[in-house]
Each structure stands twice: as structure tokens, then as C-alpha cells.
Amino acid sequence: MWLSKKMAGNLRREPTAEVARMTGSSTAQGSGEYRDVALAAPWGIAYMPPDAARAVLVNSTEGMVCAGAVVEETALEPGELLLFSQGGARIYLKNSGEVVINGQVFAAEEGE
Incomplete structure (x- = not known):
């Protein structure tokens, strides 16, 4: 019983997304500082979130990606x-x- 609980505790996953504040054109501050954040958008749409925008960051195989901003x-x-x-x-x-x-x-x- 103790062993199965211990193993289950080790399987907990970190969140796959984080809401962070943009602090520059490609930097954000959340649980840590993120640099060179890529911006994802539908094809044909380009944007640059302003400073202090609440951005949704997801971890990818190429680093952190801003998947969009939280709509006020x-x-x-x-x-x-x-x-x-x-x-x-x-x-x-x-x-x-x-x-x-x-x-x-x-x-x-x-x-x-």
C-alpha cells in the first residue's frame, strides 16, 4: 500500500500550460522568466501582445510558445x-x- 501511494505520488504531472505576464516582445514572467517565447496564431494572423498582457504559455519541443492572451x-x-x-x-x-x-x-x- 505504501509503495503504490509513493509511486502514484511520483507520477503527478506539472501543468502543461501557464498564464504569465508579457514583459517584452518575446519575454514573459510567470513561475519563471521565459525568453525567446514564440507566438502561435491562426495562419494569416500576426500579433504582438503588449507588455503586461496575460498570455497563455505552453511548453513545446522547441521551447515556450504563447498560444494567445487571456481575454479580459x-x-x-x-x-x-x-x-x-x-x-x-x-x-x-x-x-x-x-x-x-x-x-x-x-x-x-x-x-x-
Whole structure:
């Protein structure tokens, strides 16, 4: 009994992901300092998280990778998408079919 408990205790795994604060373009601070953090995103999308962004880091065969940033509270409804930059530019795709670009609303065309 003691031996099986001891062996089971040794099998505990470390978390495979960590939320850390970005401290530079490719550095983050979490349970340790991470340098040369690669950024993962869907193909065709490039981004650079700002300093202090809460990033999700995962360990890979090539080192730590930022899989994205933790989204702060938003008023989005399920199915909506918001692209934004630290400088204030915004593109909001709404469920109604409207597209809002920096506050200017473009209505969906009839029949679409």
C-alpha cells in the first residue's frame, strides 16, 4: 500500500500550460522568466501582445510558445468577433451581420 501511494505520488504531472505576464516582445514572467517565447496564431494572423498582457504559455519541443492572451471582460455575444489593437483600432463582426470599424457601422446587405 505504501509503495503504490509513493509511486502514484511520483507520477503527478506539472501543468502543461501557464498564464504569465508579457514583459517584452518575446519575454514573459510567470513561475519563471521565459525568453525567446514564440507566438502561435491562426495562419494569416500576426500579433504582438503588449507588455503586461496575460498570455497563455505552453511548453513545446522547441521551447515556450504563447498560444494567445487571456481575454479580459467584453460585451461580446456568442458567435461575435472583435479585433482590436492597443492603439484603439477596432473591427467588430456582429451576429446581426453588421461590421463596425472604429465606430462606423456597415450594415449587412439584404439577402446575405
